[in-house]
Amino acid sequence: TRGDLYTSLLNIQQEIAVEKVLLQHLQTYIENEIYRMDDLKRFYEKVKALHSNVYQEPGKAISNPLFAFTLIKRLQSDWQNIVYSNEAIENIQALKDGYEKVEAKLPKAEDLEGAAKGLMRLQDVYGLSTKGLVKGEFLQVAGDELSIIYRPTLSSNLSADDCFQIGKIAYDIGDYYHSVPWLEEAVTLFRQSIGIWNTEDQGSLEEALDHLAFSHYMTGNVNYAVTLSKELLQLDSGNRRIAKNIQKYEKILRKSLDTERKEIVLQRPNVTHLLTRDTYESLCQRLGSQPKHYQDSQLYCSYETNLSPHLILQPVKREIISQKPYVVLYHKFVSDSEAQRIKEIAAPSLQRSVVASGENQAAVEYRISKSAWLKDTVDPVIRKLDQRISYLTGLNVQPPYAEYLQVVNYGIGGHYEPHFDHATSPNSPLYKLKSGNRVATFMIYLSAVEAGGSTAFIYANFSVPVVKNAALFWWNLHKNGQGNSDTLHAGCPVLVGDKWVANKWIREHGQEFQRKCGADPDE
Ligand SMILES: O=C(O)CCC(=O)C(=O)O
Numbered sequence: 001t002r003g004d005l006y007t008s009l010l011n012i013q014q015e016i017a018v019e020k021v022l023l024q025h026l027q028t029y030i031e032n033e034i035y036r037m038d039d040l041k042r043f044y045e046k047v048k049a050l051h052s053n054v055y056q057e058p059g060k061a062i063s064n065p066l067f068a069f070t071l072i073k074r075l076q077s078d079w080q081n082i083v084y085s086n087e088a089i090e091n092i093q094a095l096k097d098g099y100e101k102v103e104a105k106l107p108k109a110e111d112l113e114g115a116a117k118g119l120m121r122l123q124d125v126y127g128l129s130t131k132g133l134v135k136g137e138f139l140q141v142a143g144d145e146l147s148i149i150y151r152p153t154l155s156s157n158l159s160a161d162d163c164f165q166i167g168k169i170a171y172d173i174g175d176y177y178h179s180v181p182w183l184e185e186a187v188t189l190f191r192q193s194i195g196i197w198n199t200e201d202q203g204s205l206e207e208a209l210d211h212l213a214f215s216h217y218m219t220g221n222v223n224y225a226v227t228l229s230k231e232l233l234q235l236d237s238g239n240r241r242i243a244k245n246i247q248k249y250e251k252i253l254r255k256s257l258d259t260e261r262k263e264i265v266l267q268r269p270n271v272t273h274l275l276t277r278d279t280y281e282s283l284c285q286r287l288g289s290q291p292k293h294y295q296d297s298q299l300y301c302s303y304e305t306n307l308s309p310h311l312i313l314q315p316v317k318r319e320i321i322s323q324k325p326y327v328v329l330y331h332k333f334v335s336d337s338e339a340q341r342i343k344e345i346a347a348p349s350l351q352r353s354v355v356a357s358g359e360n361q362a363a364v365e366y367r368i369s370k371s372a373w374l375k376d377t378v379d380p381v382i383r384k385l386d387q388r389i390s391y392l393t394g395l396n397v398q399p400p401y402a403e404y405l406q407v408v409n410y411g412i413g414g415h416y417e418p419h420f421d422h423a424t425s426p427n428s429p430l431y432k433l434k435s436g437n438r439v440a441t442f443m444i445y446l447s448a449v450e451a452g453g454s455t456a457f458i459y460a461n462f463s464v465p466v467v468k469n470a471a472l473f474w475w476n477l478h479k480n481g482q483g484n485s486d487t488l489h490a491g492c493p494v495l496v497g498d499k500w501v502a503n504k505w506i507r508e509h510g511q512e513f514q515r516k517c518g519a520d521p522d523e
């Protein structure tokens with residue numbers, strides 16, 4: 001697995017330990033270099049003192065054979081050792097060796113790109129202000145209004161170079177909708193620190209101006225492209241390419257002078273596979289138009305035993321979220337320690353999540369997470385869970401009548417765009433199990449999140465915020481075996497938090513007596 005650590009927060013967390021190792025190497029390097037510098041300074045001060053005292057009167061000093069000898073010795077040997085010292089090279093080599101030892105564990109370019117795209121996704125879905133993010137604040141822009149949607153306990157600012165790199169990633173894929181605001185912030189911040197050089201920076205004011213000017217040119221804001229290019233030319237007066245660009249832009253401006261100037265509104269890049277985007281995003285921000293419990297007597301809470309002797313002493317709290325489609329939330333379905341254990345068991349086998357794509361499975365942008373399949377034999381906790389699902393739903397969850405438990409961990413801006421859990425094509429890889437379609441989904445929230453990450457039902461127009469230890473259940477198929485299109489659902493991008501869920505998909509076969517079929521296409 002390369003370049004996909006950004007798809008799981010667990011993997012990102014593991015990088016903290018990697019950086020700690022680098023930090024230790026850098027500490028050693030700095031200490032050694034300080035020691036080296038101190039020693040050079042000692043030699044410098046010693047020789048300098050001779051020149052400001054003894055050698056003020058050269059004839060007198062050299063008449064002393066000891067001074068004459070040490071002068072000759074220094075010039076023949078000491079200076080050579082100073083100038084050709086290997087110390088610096090040895091120090092930097094040790095630092096490089098330490099770095100190379102952890103190099104395989106470091107994020108790849110794809111990770112940086114994935115992380116930056118995750119941030120941009122969060123910005124789009126939650127309408128976040130770029131300026132706010134730069135200051136470590138989660139501010140939602142709605143018209144002219146700004147509101148705080150999440151208050152972090154620990155906050156951090158982004159640097160000019162952080163903004164530059166995000167903008168550059170958008171720029172490189174021709175996404176000027178995102179490159180403009182981020183490069184704008186980069187330029188503002190680089191201007192504030194003009195003349196200050198940070199070794200770690202990839203970008204500079206010149207680079208940021210260059211990319212920003214071109215982004216503006218591409219979006220039709222030629223006027224501003226000229227202004228920025230002129231600022232750049234002042235900093236880099238020999239740059240013929242920029243001088244030429246200015247000429248080109250000015251020519252365009254002269255030609256369009258008589259035609260009417262229209263205001264430029266940047267358009268978000270088109271995403272064709274998601275026709276439901278607006279509903280999806282508004283459901284991620286809000287809970288939707290589903291009536292509240294007090295508005296609809298069919299939405300109520302109850303203690304459920306499903307007549308199972310195993311649940312009589314400890315019924316499960318059921319909250320009906322929606323009747324059509326039938327979606328219920330079982331509160332406290334697992335305990336904290338069970339949730340913890342399941343995450344621990346899944347952690348070592350997490351792999352980039354895939355989706356059915358034609359007859360195969362593929363990793364896609366619209367599902368950003370890692371997941372692991374857990375057989376009920378790997379640990380007693382999984383077997384107990386399977387049993388509890390069975391008691392509660394009355395359904396047969398023995399393989400192949402249900403799939404193994406799929407444990408999912410989301411990454412930066414991790415999400416699962418609107419989809420059906422059931423197969424919608426006869427060629428779907430889901431049918432390889434030969435136990436029919438996915439008749440029902442039983443999804444357990446194994447963690448809480450601080451913000452975002454709701455489960456949104458697009459056509460049904462409601463969303464369920466993450467409730468730790470609760471489980472969401474719904475039927476994917478009508479009783480006649482047809483897919484219920486009202487179950488189109490999504491996992492909203494996680495704004496802040498480490499979201500884990502576990503899916504148990506129950507198949508048609510094996511449930512014939514528990515869920516009788518019917519002809520009514522609405523049931
Ligand atoms: O994470 C969620 O809220 C939804 C996940 C989901 O729909 C899935 O894994 O199929």
Ligand SMILES: [Fe+2]
Pocket residue numbers: 419420421489
């Ligand atoms: Fe799903």
